[in-house]
Amino acid sequence: MPNSPSRGTDSVFRRRLLIGLGLLLAAALTAGLVARLSGGGHSARPSSASSPTVPLSPAPSPVHSAAPSASSSAPATGSAGPTVARPPHTTSPTEFATAFARTLWSYDTRALTQQSFVSGLRLWLTPESQYADASSVEAQVPDPVLWSRMRDNAQTSTATISEAHLPDAFQRAIGKDPGSLTAAYMYAVTVTGKVAVSWTGGGRGAEDRAITLAVQCRPQQDCALAAIAPTVYP
Template identity: 50%
Template sequence: MGKRSRPRGSGLTSHWSTGRRIAFLAAVLAVLLAGAGLAAYLSAGGGRGSAPSGKPSTSGPTAHPGTSAPTSGKATGTGTVSPPPRLTDPLAYGRAAAVMLWSYDTRATTRDQQLAGMHAWMTTETKYTDWTSIQAQVPDPLLWSRMHDQAQYATATVTEARFPSAFKQALAEDPAALTEAYIYAVTVTGKQSMAWKDGGGGAEDRSVTLAVQCRPSADCALVAIAPNTAP
């Protein structure tokens, strides 16, 4: 494995379009984005998270079908994965979730621990959650093992979190559309910095659109990596 291998936000298109829960989530987003904003929201970006450009990867992540929680096996705890913050602002939660998704430390965290830590951020309302799109961000066990051998880790910073224009337009046209599931589309941009043994390292710009649930008088939770939107 080349030392620059890393989790990436690609390969999600097929998983967004299949599966009962994923289809249901898409329908929920369609309700939120009814009217003029719907077509722009669902068509832009082909329904996939932004992948880093210009840097080939030795291997992509393996997405696992289904929406079940990760099994811990011999690993316990969540390693270095940060716990979900108690926030009621979808933009603030989206920022925190993006940092979590773009950060990892294979030196001190097993793959099962990484998945368990990520799963703690998910909404407990299973009829909305799309765990498949989140766990697809984690490399398969073989690649994770090779990253561990290279002592690879990554940190992240966020430069902006915003509501996409199609989402804002749809809510302006029909504010009541939000009040069933309280799922917000949040586009986050930032930078991921990677490092590995023998002084290796690199950085790249990142962008992702998240579906975040923030019900009134409740903490926010992560729902899915949503289709890309127009700016």
């Protein structure tokens, strides 16, 4: 059955949004605004074949956080045991992005299935379907086969967020055209942090991560996730 014109328009908009955010992040990186990841590139990311670890993948002022807040760690209801944290009630793009990155990078494969983890992350998406890009979120989660292997190894991950900020390139763009923000109230937020992973047999590992999110924060409404921009490495 052919796609409807509106669905095609939504797809084009989301693609342009991701491309635009990717360009903003690239500009911010060249300005030295995003912390350099350990190892400097994809070579620093452990492969799933050689290790049980997962391939490692803005308010105007930075947010520093080492522990989840009560609002961002409230579990979703409807199931027993550990669940995926629900979105916080906040109008701050950086506070929201901090909470989401912590949730995305923290998991317990012993207690959660891949499907339940993905479903929990979908709750963070904006209800405005023309902006919500679920596929960009799901792309950050190990596929069911890899998740099963991780579960066999009782793998868990805990994230510590270092900071979250609006890339300078994004702020300059909004400064030049303030009206562009009011179309969808979308903010680009870059979050950096460190992830500690452990698995059966006492195995442990840690590495730095960085991600840029498209966060929608309309006036007098809680922020919501629109999409995850492609990661760019220095």
